[in-house]
Amino acid sequence: MVRKDVCILDYGSGNVGSVFNLLKHLKTNVVVSNEKKIIENSTHLILPGVGSFGSAMEKIRSKLPLDVIENQVINKNKPFLGICVGMQVLAGYGLEFGKHSGLGWIDGVVDLIQSGENPLPHIGWNNVDSICESKLMDGLETINDFYFVNSYCFKAKDKGNVLAETEYHEKFASVIGKDNILGVQFHPEKSQGAGQKIITNFLEY
Amino acid sequence: MKKNRVIPVLLLKNGWLVQSREFSRHQNLGNPIDAVKRLSKWASDELIYLDISRDDVYDIKRDDQGYDNINSFLGIIEAVSKEVFMPMTIGGKIKNLHDIEKRLLLGADKISINTEAYKENKLIENAAKEFGSQCIVVSMDVKKTLQGNRVFTNFGTKDTGHDPSYWSRRLEDSGAGEILLNSIDLDGTGRGYDIELIDQISSQCRCPIIALGGVGDWSHFKEALDKTNVDSVAAANIFQYTDQSVYLAKKYLAKNDCNVRKPDLLKI
Numbered sequence: 001m002v003r004k005d006v007c008i009l010d011y012g013s014g015n016v017g018s019v020f021n022l023l024k025h026l027k028t029n030v031v032v033s034n035e036k037k038i039i040e041n042s043t044h045l046i047l048p049g050v051g052s053f054g055s056a057m058e059k060i061r062s063k064l065p066l067d068v069i070e071n072q073v074i075n076k077n078k079p080f081l082g083i084c085v086g087m088q089v090l091a092g093y094g095l096e097f098g099k100h101s102g103l104g105w106i107d108g109v110v111d112l113i114q115s116g117e118n119p120l121p122h123i124g125w126n127n128v129d130s131i132c133e134s135k136l137m138d139g140l141e142t143i144n145d146f147y148f149v150n151s152y153c154f155k156a157k158d159k160g161n162v163l164a165e166t167e168y169h170e171k172f173a174s175v176i177g178k179d180n181i182l183g184v185q186f187h188p189e190k191s192q193g194a195g196q197k198i199i200t201n202f203l204e205y
Numbered sequence: 206m207k208k209n210r211v212i213p214v215l216l217l218k219n220g221w222l223v224q225s226r227e228f229s230r231h232q233n234l235g236n237p238i239d240a241v242k243r244l245s246k247w248a249s250d251e252l253i254y255l256d257i258s259r260d261d262v263y264d265i266k267r268d269d270q271g272y273d274n275i276n277s278f279l280g281i282i283e284a285v286s287k288e289v290f291m292p293m294t295i296g297g298k299i300k301n302l303h304d305i306e307k308r309l310l311l312g313a314d315k316i317s318i319n320t321e322a323y324k325e326n327k328l329i330e331n332a333a334k335e336f337g338s339q340c341i342v343v344s345m346d347v348k349k350t351l352q353g354n355r356v357f358t359n360f361g362t363k364d365t366g367h368d369p370s371y372w373s374r375r376l377e378d379s380g381a382g383e384i385l386l387n388s389i390d391l392d393g394t395g396r397g398y399d400i401e402l403i404d405q406i407s408s409q410c411r412c413p414i415i416a417l418g419g420v421g422d423w424s425h426f427k428e429a430l431d432k433t434n435v436d437s438v439a440a441a442n443i444f445q446y447t448d449q450s451v452y453l454a455k456k457y458l459a460k461n462d463c464n465v466r467k468p469d470l471l472k473i
Contacts, residue, residue, distance in 0.1 A: 014309060014310075017286070017310075017311075017312055018286065018290070018312055021286065021287050021290075021312075022290055025290070051337075118207075119411050119412065119413070121337075121338070121339045121382075122207070123339055123382070123383075123413070124207050124208060124210060124250075124413075124436075125207070125208045125210065125250055125466045126206065126207045126208065127206065142467075143467060143469060145208065145466045145467065147291070147292055149314075149339050167206060168207060189290060190290060190291055190292050190314065191290070191291070192248070192290050192291050195290060196290065
């Protein structure tokens, strides 16, 4: 097996600890860091996230070497996984508490879920249904409940970037992907076996 | 579709897992970390961990279990969060925003406030502003009195004089994300939930209601899910006694057309 070195990008996000614990549990070499060398030497990058779009982007810009990360992900095609707000910031901009620009790696905008009568935030276990085949969702055809906490969702410009959807009155993108750049709206680190499976799949990229 | 959750509640007293009856008698059930590992394997949707110690003595004395002595509730939580890959709510002894932050940093997803919500008017509001409503659970302990249902605090010893309907509305307005609704009279009896109370509160609140208190049979979960608008069903004692308890409960509910997450877990 090829050695995997995962770097969880450290910008002060609240759920870093649980993401780290999950990767440790899967017996992966994992570090939490924002150092150039470690980012460059890693095989996989994970961007966790909780909180609002704007405050996450502010911290990402001030704490992370974005030029280094962009070079690794965009030019060198290093596998990248964004979790929750870490997925949302892949969009061009987000509309939570005003308009904020994101990383813009996948075309789209982050807007409020049209939840109808259902309360927001959308908290709890919900189905994630694949709408096109992907390595990330491999083996998750029947057991596909994941744990969510979100009020906003990713509206992709190109529907081809939506790999799976979740229904909460409207159907929203719960997994997005463009080549090596992947994002999940739910929390794999809180989704028991299904969460571990999706992280294991990610490490196969 | 979003699922109704089935939630084991773990009561911790002086570092030990205990079972409770009518809020007063507590029987020791053993090492809490072992219990969490078990429940985690059995497809619980979430865990609620409540510290019901009256004093500050925490001590897991049994070195024979292969664990170090852990001398604080928070130490226990920290150890637990390394074993648990599901949402976790931590309650007990939370008095201010700093207490909340400490628990979230240790791996809690939500915190649960009870007595302090009555003592400190602005705590819920400030906590919701600081950390978001999604992580603020307020627990409400209800007891029948000659004046009707009343909300009690201080481990069920102090009558606040508030009607649960009035109080739940106020909690929701202050920013409570969820309400953990417990019946003191039915606690530990196994006679089933107080369906009337749960129906009343869950039909007037928009935030999710978690029912607790009285479950003695899997059908009690189904009864609450069928007859009320409750979002989640919780129990303590019943999950401790049967091997594979959560799995069996969910298998029963899935078979009886309840909207719960499938009991089978992916093996990695």
